[in-house]
Amino acid sequence: MTALPDNSVDYELKPTALVLRAFAYTGTAFCLLFVLNNFLIFWQGWPGVDVLFAHYGLLGMNPLSSALEGVELTLGWVQLVVYTGSIVASIVFVLMTRSRSMHTDSETMALLAAYIVRSAFWTILLIGVADITISFLRIEGFMEQLFGLGLTKELGRASYRGIHVHYPLVAIGFIIGLFTRSLGFIWLAFLIVLAELLIVIARFVFSYEQAFMGDLVRFWYAGLFLFASAYTLIEEGHVRVDILYTGFSESGKAWSNTIGSLILGIPVCWIILIFGMWGNSNLINAPLLSYEVTQNGYGMFVKYLMAGFLMIYAVSMMIQFIGYFLSNASILLGEPQPPEKEKPEDNMNSGSALLDAMDTNEQKV
DSSP states (O other), X not given: OOEETTTEEOOTTOHHHHHHHHHHHHHHHHHHHHHHHHHHHHTTOOOOHHHHHHHHTGGGOOOOSSOOOHHHHHHHHHHHHHHHHHHHHHHHHHHHTTTOOXXXXXXXXXHHHHHHHHHHHHXXXXXXXXXXXXXXXXXXXXXXXXXXXXXXXXXXXXXXHIIIIIHHHHHHHHHHTTTOSOOOHHHHHHHHHHHHHHHHHHHHTSOOOOHHHHHHHHHHHHHHHHHHHHHHHHTTOSOOOHHHHTTSOHHHHHHHHHHHIIIIIHHHHHHHHHHHHSSTTSTTHHHHHHTOOOSSTTSOSOHHHXXXXXXXXXXXXXXXXXXXXXXXXXXXXXXXXXXXXXXXXXXXXXXXXXXXXXXXXXXXX
16 A cells, blocks of 8 residues: 555555445435435425336336326436436546545545535524514514515415525525634524523513514524534544443544444434435424424424424434544555544634535545
């Protein structure tokens, strides 16, 4: 094995590393495509790969009573080609980047997970501020004076507010996530404290309390704990039973982390996604499709988004588990490790780090 500059390793003699890298990129692509495919099926009416297989009676499935025709059949094939193409693209990329180290791939996975979490944080920050403002204006009767009766009624419907207010803010949050330099967990925690303080002051000083005030705290609390999980995993911050682990050698710890990621971490994330998004009545899909809100009509209309927090949690954790798997597998395969590993917070706090890393890696290759 010949060490190359810039933390790259020649893997011509290590076919196992090629297989593991292909597995990692395929797993990441499948995870992201699963979420995209879920949106296409349940929001856009695409048939899905399983329906396509049933159409032809493949994999032991019973043929559909009403066969797919025309556009639906074409869309089903498009979904199948995209899934198959992700496997081919992953293998081709790995073969074209034989000198790329597994440790570098692990850092790329961490950057991708960081981008998703960072964008999700900005999304709930923007939506929280916007939605509580709308709820306050509605309940105090200012909305009709400012925007008219028609828009006031529309903003009182969860589906309208979700499509015209929340989802545009989601897009803005993911754009901001490309350029910001901080995840902002400390600021989110600080804002939660302020929101709680506002409730206390308003209740005991001014005898004023509305449902949307508690909704905002729960909304941000849920995001804080679920979105921070992948970040905590990168920093080795999760609670670990160290009775045996602390006595392991470096190789033993690498085996423990590799096996744990492969048979515990990644499967749990897939279980959350599959059981939460496999059908339109599942735990994650049902609230999102129905724009579920609290029973108090003048609270915040964000309860359905909190179901989506589980999706963000599962996706970000799975990508980070894949990166964790690669970094520990690189130790087992004898890949030279960098003298000083880059601090996780450096990866997480770089707003445009994902794009910069891609450019740097292309130069390496």
